[in-house]
Amino acid sequence: MKYMLLVCGDDTADGSGMAPVEPWVEELGDRNVRLHGHRLAQPAEAVTVRVRGGEVLRTDGPFAETKDYVAGFDILECDTLEEAVEAAAKHPVATIGAMEVRPFWPMDGEEEGEAEIRALDAELTDAVREGDVDRIVACYAPDVEAFHFTTGLEAHGIDAFRKAMEGVFASVTGPVTREVLEFRVRVDESIAFGNALVRLRGTLADGEPLDDVLRVTTGYRNAGLRWQIVHEHVSSTKTTSTTTEERS
Incomplete structure (x- = not known):
């Protein structure tokens, strides 16, 4: 089963003491648990797009202004949700932010x-x-x-x-x-x-x-x-x- 792991940062948290992410990436990659992923640019660089009445409405910035934001993503392949949660708990950002674990929509893709x-x-x-x-x-x-x-x-x-x-x-x-x-x-x-x-x-x-x-x-x-x-x-x-x- 594939899971989307959304790495949620907190712009008020002090990340100076956070462990590096590379060992987590390497370990899960070696176990074929982490398939791929990437860090995202800051929310200030986002563009939000809406279409209303056939008109494209563009707003610079994220969908919602909050102190929490999606800083990156990883795609995991795990046998159970519990295994995915365990992997998410070991991510260094979990100590200062939050990890959202969401299963892929079931399909025979x-x-x-x-x-x-x-x-x-x-x-x-x-x-x-x-x-x-x-x-x-x-x-x-x-x-x-x-x-x-x-x-x-x-x-x-x-x-x-x-x-x-x-x-x-x-x-x-x-x-x-x-x-x-x-x-x-x-x-x-x-x-x-x-x-x-x-x-x-x-x-x-x-x-x-x-x-x-x-x-x-x-x-x-x-x-x-x-x-x-x-x-x-x-x-x-x-x-x-x-x-x-x-x-x-």
């Missing part, structure tokens, strides 16, 4: 996210088979970073990636099949990472057969309405085998 990413990968397989560059590019984010070790393909941004894909399909004749042999994915709220073995088969423009098994490491980002690929690193298992033989 990770399961849904994994299903959506697997559907995205299936769409990529279909698009490769059809040789449809537009459909392939649609699977990637505008700021995608892609690197292909064996072909030297290195693309920074969607325009460079499209050009690289067009070059790939210009180097083959006939359809290309993309077969996913293994695919593992780990999903968080807004990011995910996948590791796959993918077999590509086809015929090169010079008539030589294309048959390669690739190791693919992929980074995904939830763009709000759908997942997109933001990072892709591809290497050939043939290259790895050759390197191993040369070393031996």
Whole structure:
């Protein structure tokens, strides 16, 4: 179960004797309890936004002027609320401020996210088979970073990636099949990472057969309405085998 830990400071408290936060972060990180978090700027730097009658009303400053304020946040993954409360009690700010522990709204977010990413990968397989560059590019984010070790393909941004894909399909004749042999994915709220073995088969423009098994490491980002690929690193298992033989 995931919990949002809101670190609430008190601008009237004396924090000079407070223990450093870094050991708490390191300990919970090593135990895979703290997933991520960050400190926030002071309330004076906040902007409060309201919409009334279609008009956007902007107010500089926090939603409410109080001596207590949210100084940062951490996302914890714990088996029980009691475990999350125990972790919060060990946070140094708890000695001068307060820690609000709030469970995430129950939903099958990770399961849904994994299903959506697997559907995205299936769409990529279909698009490769059809040789449809537009459909392939649609699977990637505008700021995608892609690197292909064996072909030297290195693309920074969607325009460079499209050009690289067009070059790939210009180097083959006939359809290309993309077969996913293994695919593992780990999903968080807004990011995910996948590791796959993918077999590509086809015929090169010079008539030589294309048959390669690739190791693919992929980074995904939830763009709000759908997942997109933001990072892709591809290497050939043939290259790895050759390197191993040369070393031996």
